[in-house]
Amino acid sequence: MASEASGVLLRPHRLTGHELRLRRLALEDVPRAAVIEAESYPADEAASAERMAERCREAGEHFWGVFASPVPQGDVASASFPGAALVGFINGTRAEGDTLTDESMEEHMPEGRSLCIHSVVVAEKYRRCGVARAALQAYMKTQAQDTRLDRMLLIAKGKLLTLYLGAGFKLVGPSSVVHGQDPWFELGLDMCLARQLDFVQVDAFTAVPFRGNPAAVVFTQRGGDEAWMQRIAVEFNLAETAFLEHASASDDHFNLRWFTPVAEVDLCGHATLAAAKAVWATRQSYSQALRFQTKSGELLVSSSEDGWLHMDFPAEPAQPLATAEAGSSEEGAPAGAVRLPASTPADLASAFGIPEASVLFVGQNRMDLLVHVTVEAFDLLQRNDTAIAAFPVRGVIVTAEASNRVPADAGAVDFVSRFFGPRFGINEDPVTGSAHCALAPFWASRLGNNQLVAWQASDRGGLLRVTNNAATSRVLISGQATVVMQGQLDP
Known part of the structure; x- marks a missing residue:
């Protein structure tokens, strides 16, 4: 099982100033774990130090501690992990069957295909900082590496169901296990899903x-x-x-x-x-x-309260093609770019089905070609993917001042663009943030404004705000985003 010695780094959590690691608990740390257990459960539910030591000896691969370093003020340094303090732990034993009983929770069955979780504990002063959630997620990943395990089972009180359901456990129902005075719920996790x-x-x-x-x-x-x-x-x-x-x-x-x-x-x-x-x-x-x-x-x-996200990217200004054409590629073209022939403007006009006279500027950076066309030509683009793919670049950016392709709900925009990359399997990209590393300095110099609003005029369309910083050669690209799907892949 991976990471037993150095431990698994826990994140995210809100315990500032400390690094947290989940690592196998040594027998020397059981006394401290027993103190945390006793402080966290009623007396008729807490496991004794002797019982915990037995679990550590018999099922040590399932007994992991949460260690904080440097040692938090007021805490005791770990007996086995120098420079760190034990602040929580998770332990379990193996069991037979697909549901928990009083008997299956008592005895460790080394060949059992179910992992019975006995405790998920964090010392009181470290709670409500995301530590338990981070530790549980890391523990699940370490245990999922054991392909002999089919499932993980535990019982929990109602107030903790949210924690386990959020980690991927499914509610089985009320548990038949009698443990203390309170009723318990059983939850289970399919380890095949945990491996995804x-x-x-x-x-x-x-x-x-x-x-x-x-x-x-x-x-x-x-x-x-x-x-x-x-x-x-x-x-x-x-x-x-x-x-x-x-x-x-x-x-x-x-x-x-x-x-x-x-x-x-x-x-x-x-x-x-x-x-x-x-x-x-x-x-x-x-x-x-x-x-x-x-x-x-x-x-x-970074993110702001209005829901917009802001990306700080390097500027990628496009050099005029005449500059890229001069001399050798090392002398004229941008670093990493391929020197292009003088026929490129005419070839581009042909590839997009527009008059050559409507091509106002052709530039090149290390990735793309930037083509400035008239508004009329922009609205009439008819691409030829085979012809576009012949240009030895990542893609071709076609741009113009605001055109009729801007929808009313986009508001006022300063310029429009489209991006074509058939050479890399993208006939037309719906919205291309990196293209604006070239577009921002290009339009800032022409419009005399470093803060601009852009619309990428694909069928799906997208709105961007860009800020060009010539002094630092950086571009701030801002946009919104929304999650539409979540799922799992088989490893």
């Missing part, structure tokens, strides 16, 4: 479901398994699937990667917005500002 991987599907850049740009968010990178992530992205068959996992002990810090159905990409705005929304919607962090480590550096996402 959570995902969330989010519509980004909209507050209304089924608009904006959908992205799937999966809460693991499975150790950096690129082949697995690509297969999952193909299965979702969305423009982008985001894969994220914690990057450090801090619950606001994540590693983030993005995959289209065809390939991994270096930057994706709408899937970053979706990832942040998914983190908050599933309570994976209590912080209102998140940090994502990506192939494009660290990206920051």
Whole structure:
């Protein structure tokens, strides 16, 4: 079973100033655990120190403690985990059968396929900080690694049903077990379900479901398994699937990667917005500002009370194509870009079925082409996916001043755009946050305003607010997002 020595880092929780880890409880820590047990249960329900020591010896793989470091003021350092204090624990024994009885809760059956949970306990001064929930979720994951277990069973009082139901347990009904004076309810968890991987599907850049740009968010990178992530992205068959996992002990810090159905990409705005929304919607962090480590550096996402999310991205200004054409690609084109031929403006006009004279500007950054066209041409675009895919770039951004394609409920906007990426399996992207890393500096210079409102004029459409900061070469991209689906993947 993984992480027994160093323990599993618990997050999120609201116990500030301390790192919490769930790790196997050593026999030396049982006396402290017995004190916490006695303080948490009535005398006729609390297990004795002797009984707990017996469980630790016989079923130690199911007896895990919650340790806080550094040692909180007033607490006693752990006998087995230097620099930390035991502040809670979860213990269980194995049992036969698919329901709990007085007999099955008394004896540990090493080959039993049910795990009977006896205690989920947090010392009183650490309660109501999210510690129990985080510990229970981590405990479930550690125990789910044992494929010999079919189910996890426990009994709970009515006031704690919300905790267990929120963790995925199902209510079986009133329990026949007699334990103290109060009635108990039995709950169960299918361990096959506990082994599954959570995902969330989010519509980004909209507050209304089924608009904006959908992205799937999966809460693991499975150790950096690129082949697995690509297969999952193909299965979702969305423009982008985001894969994220914690990057450090801090619950606001994540590693983030993005995959289209065809390939991994270096930057994706709408899937970053979706990832942040998914983190908050599933309570994976209590912080209102998140940090994502990506192939494009660290990206920051914050939320405001009006429900908008704000992404701090690097600016990706498009250099005029004439500059990119001059000399070698290293000298003229943006870093990482491919130098394009002089016929590119005419080729673009042909690919979109518009007159060459309506193409006002063609620029290039390390990822995309940016094409400024007249309002009239923008409203008449007729794309040729094969022709567009021939350009050796991630995608083609076509933009114009506000046009007739802006719906009335979007309000006043400064510019419109569309994004086409058939080379990477995206014929047209509904809303493209990263494209605005080029659009924001482009339109800020032309309109003389660094704070702009944008509409991406796809069939689904999406509204964005962008702020260009030329001094820092950063762009703040703001949008709304809504969760439309949650589920599980088989590992």
